[in-house]
Amino acid sequence: MSKQRCACCNCLTIDVRGEFEICPICFWEDDAYFVFDKEEIYSHYQGSSSIEDLLNIRSSANNSLTLLEARQNFNQFGACELAMKKYVRVPTAEELKKISR
Numbered sequence: 557m558s559k560q561r562c563a564c565c566n567c568l569t570i571d572v573r574g575e576f577e578i579c580p581i582c583f584w585e586d587d588a589y590f591v592f593d594k595e596e597i598y599s600h601y602q603g604s605s606s607i608e609d610l611l612n613i614r615s616s617a618n619n620s621l622t623l624l625e626a627r628q629n630f631n632q633f634g635a636c637e638l639a640m641k642k643y644v645r646v647p648t649a650e651e652l653k654k655i656s657r
Contacts, residue, residue, distance in 0.1 A: 559651070562586065564626045564636050567651040576617060581647045582630045583640035587617035 559568035564584035570577050577586045611624035618626060618636060626636035635641040 563623055565630050565647075567647045568653060569647075569651055580643075580645055581651065582626070582634070582636045583643050584623075584626055584630075584636040585615075585617040587615050 557571065560570040560573050561567065562569050562579040562582060562584055563586065565579060565582035567579065567581045569579045569581055570586050573586060575586065578584070579586065608624075611627075612622045614620045614622055615626075621629075621637060629635060629637055633641060635644045
């Protein structure tokens, strides 16, 4: 079974989308509101006018973080939020594979 990309860190770590699986690389909990596919974000929410709107939806599964905040945090210190840094690990080469076009 192939892995899905984490919406936060972009690593191939998610087995089943939307099952509240926690990514071991960034500790983002995959809460089913975002589906990550070829560098675009889609949402189960209807009527969102832009990707920026979708990135700013608060995630109850992730302590009310937005995906945008989580991504910024991951880029800054390697976890979706600072309190989760102690739980994350470095990705494997397989988890880092580039998106094929």
